Amino acid sequence: MKFENSLGLLEGLNDVQKTAVLHEEGPLLIFAGAGSGKTRVITYRIAHLCRHKNVAPWQILAVTFTNKAAGEMRERLSGILGKKSDDIFVRTFHSLGLYILSRHCEQAGLKSGFSIYDDAAQKSLVKAILKEKKIDPEYISHDAVIQFANRMRDRFDSGAYSSSGHYDKELLGLTDEYFKKLKENNAVDYAGLLYESVKLLNGYPDILALYRNLWKYFLIDEYQDTNHTQYVMGKLLAGENNNLVVVGDDDQSIYSWRGADISNILNFETDYTDCRVLRLEENYRSTAPILKAASSLIANNQKRSKKELFTSKHEGEPVHYRLCGGDLDEVKTIVEKIQSLNSSGISSEDIAVLYRTNAQSRIFEQLFQERGIPCMIIGGFRFYERAEIKDLLAYLYVTVNPSDTVSLERIINVPARGVGEAAIGKLRKLSQERGITLFEAMPFAPEIKGVRSASKIAHLYAMFREASESVFSGTFPSEIAAGILKKSGYLDSLKKNKNPESISRKDNLDEFINAMKEYEEQTLARGDSPDLPGYLQSISLFTDEMKSQEGGPAVSLMTLHNAKGLEYKVVFIAGIEEGYLPHKISMDEGMLEEERRLLYVGITRAKEKLYLSSSRYRRIFGSIQPRMASRFISEIDPDVIEKKEEETSLPYRPDAGRAVHNFNESQRESAIAYKTGERVIHERYGHGTVVTAENTVSGQKITIEFDEDGRSRKFLTAYTPLKKENSA
DNA sequence: CGGCTAGTCATTTTT
DNA sequence: TGACTAGCCG
Numbered sequence: 222m223k224f225e226n227s228l229g230l231l232e233g234l235n236d237v238q239k240t241a242v243l244h245e246e247g248p249l250l251i252f253a254g255a256g257s258g259k260t261r262v263i264t265y266r267i268a269h270l271c272r273h274k275n276v277a278p279w280q281i282l283a284v285t286f287t288n289k290a291a292g293e294m295r296e297r298l299s300g301i302l303g304k305k306s307d308d309i310f311v312r313t314f315h316s317l318g319l320y321i322l323s324r325h326c327e328q329a330g331l332k333s334g335f336s337i338y339d340d341a342a343q344k345s346l347v348k349a350i351l352k353e354k355k356i357d358p359e360y361i362s363h364d365a366v367i368q369f370a371n372r373m374r375d376r377f378d379s380g381a382y383s384s385s386g387h388y389d390k391e392l393l394g395l396t397d398e399y400f401k402k403l404k405e406n407n408a409v410d411y412a413g414l415l416y417e418s419v420k421l422l423n424g425y426p427d428i429l430a431l432y433r434n435l436w437k438y439f440l441i442d443e444y445q446d447t448n449h450t451q452y453v454m455g456k457l458l459a460g461e462n463n464n465l466v467v468v469g470d471d472d473q474s475i476y477s478w479r480g481a482d483i484s485n486i487l488n489f490e491t492d493y494t495d496c497r498v499l500r501l502e503e504n505y506r507s508t509a510p511i512l513k514a515a516s517s518l519i520a521n522n523q524k525r526s527k528k529e530l531f532t533s534k535h536e537g538e539p540v541h542y543r544l545c546g547g548d549l550d551e552v553k554t555i556v557e558k559i560q561s562l563n564s565s566g567i568s569s570e571d572i573a574v575l576y577r578t579n580a581q582s583r584i585f586e587q588l589f590q591e592r593g594i595p596c597m598i599i600g601g602f603r604f605y606e607r608a609e610i611k612d613l614l615a616y617l618y619v620t621v622n623p624s625d626t627v628s629l630e631r632i633i634n635v636p637a638r639g640v641g642e643a644a645i646g647k648l649r650k651l652s653q654e655r656g657i658t659l660f661e662a663m664p665f666a667p668e669i670k671g672v673r674s675a676s677k678i679a680h681l682y683a684m685f686r687e688a689s690e691s692v693f694s695g696t697f698p699s700e701i702a703a704g705i706l707k708k709s710g711y712l713d714s715l716k717k718n719k720n721p722e723s724i725s726r727k728d729n730l731d732e733f734i735n736a737m738k739e740y741e742e743q744t745l746a747r748g749d750s751p752d753l754p755g756y757l758q759s760i761s762l763f764t765d766e767m768k769s770q771e772g773g774p775a776v777s778l779m780t781l782h783n784a785k786g787l788e789y790k791v792v793f794i795a796g797i798e799e800g801y802l803p804h805k806i807s808m809d810e811g812m813l814e815e816e817r818r819l820l821y822v823g824i825t826r827a828k829e830k831l832y833l834s835s836s837r838y839r840r841i842f843g844s845i846q847p848r849m850a851s852r853f854i855s856e857i858d859p860d861v862i863e864k865k866e867e868e869t870s871l872p873y874r875p876d877a878g879r880a881v882h883n884f885n886e887s888q889r890e891s892a893i894a895y896k897t898g899e900r901v902i903h904e905r906y907g908h909g910t911v912v913t914a915e916n917t918v919s920g921q922k923i924t925i926e927f928d929e930d931g932r933s934r935k936f937l938t939a940y941t942p943l944k945k946e947n948s949a
Numbered sequence: 950c951g952g953c954t955a956g957t958c959a960t961t962t963t964t
Numbered sequence: 965t966g967a968c969t970a971g972c973c974g
Contacts, residue, residue: 287964315964340963411964478962580960583965600963634950641950673950762964782962804961819962842959843965950974957969 230265230272230301234258241499242266244466245274248459248493250444250486251468254530255515255825256506256788259468263440264297266466267309270438271302278308282436282458285313286443288763290786294442310436314451316762318414321421323758325428329417334621334754336408337761341611342627343367343410349627350398361391370396374416375480377450405658407624415450422457433460443786444469444489448480463493471526472519475782475819477812487526504530504825506788508537510861511831515824517858522814539863540824540831544850546867548796548839552584554867555793556592558832559776562791569595570774571790575781575823577801582778585795595775600783605760609715609726610733614757616705617698620688621754623660630659633681636714639674647672660685684708698756699737706730781823792827794820798835798848820853833862900946901925908946 231239238258241251242265253259267283270276285291291311298306312320319337322329338346347363347370369392403410409417422429439459441447444467447455459465469486477483490496504512512532519525545551559572574585574596582598589596604610612635615628622628634640647669652662663682666675684705691701706712712730715723737756744751777789796802803816824831835850854862895901899911909925 313964414964475962479964578961637951639950643950780962801961806961815962840965952972952974954972955970957967959965959967 230269234262234265235503237499237501237503238262241501242269244497245270246462246464248463248489248496249466250489250493250496250498251466252498252500252502252526252528253468253470254500254502254504254528255470255473255822256504257501257530258503258505259442259501260294260297262501263442263466263468264294264301267298267438267440268301271305276438278302278305279310280435280437281309281440282317282438283309283311283440284317284442284455285311286446287786288313288316290442291316293786313762314447314454315411315414318418318454319409319758319762321418321428321432322409322414325421325425328425328428329421330404331409331417332407332622332624334407334757336406336618336622336625336628337414337758338403338408338410338627340411341606342408345631346402346406346627347395347399349630350395350402354395354398356391356395361388361395366392366395366399369393370399371412372480374412375448375450377416377419377453405624406626407622408627415448415454419450419454419457422454429457429460432458437462438464438466440466440468442468443473445471445474445483445486446476446479446481447485449482449485450480452482452485463495465493472522472528472818473785473822475785475815475822477815483524500528502528502530504532506828507532507534507825508829509535510537510539511824511827511829513861514540514831514857515821517861518817518824518853518856519821521856522817524814538830539861540833540857542833542854542857542862542864543835544864544866545834545836546838547845548584548836550867551795551834551836552588555585555795555832555834556588556594558793559594560592562830563594567791568774569776572793573777573779573784573787573789573791573826574793574795575779575784575826576795577781577804577819579780581796581801585778589776589778595773596778597775599777599779601779604729604732605763607726607729609729612711613702613706613730613733616709616711617702617753617757619660619685620701620705621692621757623685623689624658626659632709633678636710638677638681638710640678641674644672644674644678648678681709692753695750695752697738697741698751698753699734699741701753702734702737781819784826785822788826788828790828791830791832792823793832793834794823795834796836796839797833797851797854798839799851800848802851802853817853817856820851837867895945902944902946 230242234242238261241249241262244266251259251262253262263283267281270281271278283291283294285294291313295306295309295311298309298311302309310317322331323333323335326333326335336342344363344367347366351358351361351363351366373396403413422432436458439455441451441455446469455465455467467486467489471483471486474481474483474486490498507515509532512530516530543551543554545554555574559569562572563569576582576585579601582601586596586598605614612632615631618625618628619632630645633645644666648662648666649659651665651669652659655662660682663678666672666678669675672678688701688705691704712727715727715730717723740756740759741751744755781794797820799805802820803813807813807816824833833854835854836848838845839848840846895911895914897911897914900908901911902908908928910928911924912926913924
């Protein structure tokens with residue numbers, strides 16, 4: 222990367238790319254097909270502005286959709302510009318919203334240190350409202366309220382709703398209540414980050430002017446996935462000088478369910494009148510067969526601006542398609558293929574497995590683990606979604622934002638301190654009577670009759686008071702967190718339970734505290750002093766994926782949505798069946814095209830080898846169901862695809878329950894088998910006797926009755942520190 | 950109030 | 965299949 226410094230920026234670019242890089246003033250729309258060197262063009266253009274046009278880095282604002290994309294762009298920029306690139310403002314839309322909101326929070330009706338509610342917090346607040354209002358969840362579900370509240374703000378037109386019917390009226394009332402409660406809690410949810418910040422820019426010309434003067438050059442990536450609120454944000458910030466560059470590809474629009482409006486990109490030309498339009502149509506990523514497969518598939522979409530990607534690469538093996546017997550066969554085939562690719566010299570980090578739904582990742586994870594192939598699940602179960610991390614975060618949120626009742630209610634009885642639903646109810650009632658927050662009501666708990674845990678509540682209150690004072694006195698966030706874990710009794714309660722889960726929870730908390738220390742060091746290195754509110758904001762939108770355990774090269778597993786913007790030498794797409802792709806809820810005319818685009822996105826991630834597959838039978842909700850290959854498979858040009866069909870493997874008779882004999886047979890050989898009646902030693906529980914033993918998909922599952930306490934516990938032998946008594 | 954059990958219900962996709 | 969919940973009992 223270093224030599225990019227000495228090379229001219231235009232070297233090796235095609236004519237369209239050059240034009241895009243050299244574009245200086247005015248609106249520009251770049252239709253950037255998959256693999257057309259989009260990131261390169263974007264970063265080079267920014268570099269060109271900085272180097273040759275005397276634009277200061279801090280005058281440039283670049284907005285992306287995911288943290289990952291933002292991180293990648295920063296990295297590329299620093300590869301070209303070096304340290305200078307640090308000042309370029311590269312953010313996701315949501316973090317841009319947060320940045321603006323936190324700087325003018327009073328005008329937005331928020332106090333500093335406001336909380337950010339993720340989906341789970343949003344859900345629990347809505348649920349609480351429904352319960353309080355005694356709404357039958359059968360009549361109005363919390364999902365309906367959430368959907369409504371989000372859609373409303375995605376469109377930036379809360380006033381435009383006619384509440385004609387009963388249902389709509391009630392829905393509207395509930396969303397209003399939800400917004401009110403958010404304010405009371407001094408909190409913003411994800412949709413609110415966008416909506417409130419745009420409302421702010423819209424309503425305060427002086428604030429808007431501030432940012433217009435700051436950011437003279439504005440770039441939005443993945444423009445096809447912007448919703449209306451984001452569109453308005455772009456329009457406002459671009460201002461009169463209109464130095465707005467948007468990049469996107471209507472064929473890769475896959476977020477309409479989140480309010481994305483494809484017409485933002487399709488109407489850009491008419492919307493920004495003196496706009497220039499460029500089309501990047503040469504693909505540098507994929508081999509010809511892969512590209513042909515992709516274009517033949519997407520050609521079936523009606524609603525799209527016609528374009529055809531081309532490549533100068535002509536060689537390349539065909540796209541492989543395999544119709545497998547059952548889902549386990551499919552996974553096995555893929556894993557074995559990966560092993561053979563590995564031994565032919567292709568590193569795991571160049572390989573990705575893609576699927577439609579998160580739930581599909583599990584069987585892959587299992588088999589990868591069994592075979593000892595390192596893998597990482599991108600976007601699936603995130604570190605910050607773990608219960609213990611969320612608990613600690615809730616403690617920290619209450620510390621800086623005592624109005625945050627959602628967080629307070631989350632941890633008021635975690636660890637268990639005898640504060641049940643009844644006690645909380647009484648406390649809540651008192652807070653309502655006196656017009657104070659739940660937090661402020663805590664010290665009055667001893668005055669309420671029948672609250673036995675009053676002293677504990679008062680004690681917790683004192684702990685929070687002490688913690689918030691230490692925030693002011695400049696105590697480091699990591700110290701505050703460590704103090705809370707200790708004084709709240711959280712650590713003690715984990716230590717009491719010696720099960721493996723508690724140990725891993727403790728480890729996660731340690732890791733979290735370490736990350737805080739890292740943040741503190743970095744902040745200090747920049748010459749700032751770290752504080753808790755700042756820390757919470759910096760991580761609130763950051764969702765780290767689980768790290769590969771070994772740290773070495775690992776196969777990436779992710780949903781098709783998560784794969785956008787990435788590329789791999791080898792790509793597997795699994796479960797291409799009716800019901801998944803298209804997904805069963807997206808079968809109707811309107812949504813079918815988006816499903817097709819989703820597969821298109823997946824296919825175009827592949828550089829050299831592409832393996833598609835589906836299964837004849839699949840276990841869904843525990844029962845085995847027959848499946849059909851996706852219609853999309855037959856839409857791919859037969860000239861570039863090589864199809865193989867497997868026999869239905871016998872174990873998968875429809876409705877045959879759990880008859881997976883041959884699989885278990887192969888397992889039995891690999892694992893150390895324990896027999897019923899056998900004496901064993903467990904690392905933690907000591908001596909015991911095996912009372913049951915059965916073979917499952919994830920290995921041998923045994924029940925041991927322990928001498929020490931006479932209790933029986935169940936284990937998977939593969940994950941248990943266990944040995945036979947006589948082998949010791 | 951808290952821990953356990955049995956029964957229910959679920960899976961799009963993400964910031 | 966397995967995660968979550970309501971409801972029961974200690």
